[in-house]
Amino acid sequence: MGSFPDIRTQLGDYADQFVGFLDTTFESLFDLIFFIASRTISGISDFLIWMPWWFFILIVILLGWYFKSILSGGLYGLFIFIIGTFGLWEDMMVTISLIISAVLICLIIGLPVGIWMAFSKGFSNVMRPLLDAMQTMPSFVYLIPAIFFFGLGNVSAIFATLIYAVPPVIRLTELAIRGVDKEVVESAESFGSSKWQTLRKIQLPQALPTIMAGVNQTTMMALAMVVIASMVGASGLGEQVLVSINRIDIALGFEAGISIVFLAVIIDRITNGVADKFQKHRGVN
Structure with a gap:
């Protein structure tokens, strides 16, 4: 059988040079991002670890009760208690802090971008192929620039998680804004509302249930990156899974895996409950 001609393109070299250019040119910016992200993650995890275990479980039970049912709240509290009995309490808190940090950054970036895409067809056409690439590219590829820019640790994990988890909230925000009844928007504009007033008072409230679905998907995808992110030094439950693989420790692997x-x-249930609450509130109004 014939072989493909040995012709090597320079595309990979150009990508390498581009990443090197970014690292050299924006070194101070990356240092600032690293400082803010690391302090944020440490602050959230330290606060969660400082919180009494029974109080955290009580909060989970109350959230489950409010957004789902009292039975669900009790079950969620039992889940958290079981994770504590595994000796993985601090690892769980670190994992939760990573998820919270990643989701907050995804929302800060994703919501404005989604709104912009809803109002600009041209910008939407440019962003969609990028979002497709972000969602289809293997997750391990994200770890390479993460390590290059931020080294090993939790900040690299956040960076890799951000690329993987931000597309759903962007897509669903755009879809939600575009899906608002045009007659309602036109009525608001006919009464003299500016685009900002129409967005804030009409479109966002109408679109909120769908946006919350995007938040749910982004949160779940951030959680899905926990184990992969452990390969760049992220601590938490994912690190315990990685340790169990290296040691072939079935007991630790099961406990860390079931905890995740x-x-x-x-x-998933609580964020879905939040979306349902918004949907019911919208229906009442």
Whole structure:
């Protein structure tokens, strides 16, 4: 069988030079991002670890009760208690702090970008292929620039998680804004409302349930990166899974893995409950 001609393109070299240019030109910016991100993650994790275990479980039970049912709240509290009995309490808190930090950054970036895409067809056409690439590219590829810019640790994990998890909230924000009844928007504009007033008082409230669905998807995708992010030095439950793989420790692997599943169930149900509450409130109004 014939082989493909040995012709090597320079595209990879150009990508390498571009990343090197970014690192050299924006070194101070990356240092600032590293400082802010590391302090944020440390602050959230330290606060969660400082919080009494029973108080945190009580908060989870109350959230489950308010957004789902009292039975769900009790079950979520039991899940958290079981994770504590595994001896993974601090690892769970670090994982939660990573998820919170990643989701906050995703919302800060994703919501404005989604709104901009909803109002600009040209910008939307440019962003969609980029979002497709971000969602289809293998997750491990994100770890390379993360390590290059920020070294090993939790900040690199946040950077890699951001690339993977931000597309859903952008896409669903755009979809939600575009899906608002045009007659309602035209009525608001006919009464003299500016675009900002129409967005704030009409479009965002109408679009909120769909946006919350995007927040739910982004949160779940951030949680899905926990184990992969441990490969760049991220601590937490993902690190314990990685340790169990290296040691072939079935007991630790099961406990850390089921803990991640418990967290996924709790986060998914509560965020879905938040979306349902918004949907019901919208229906009442």
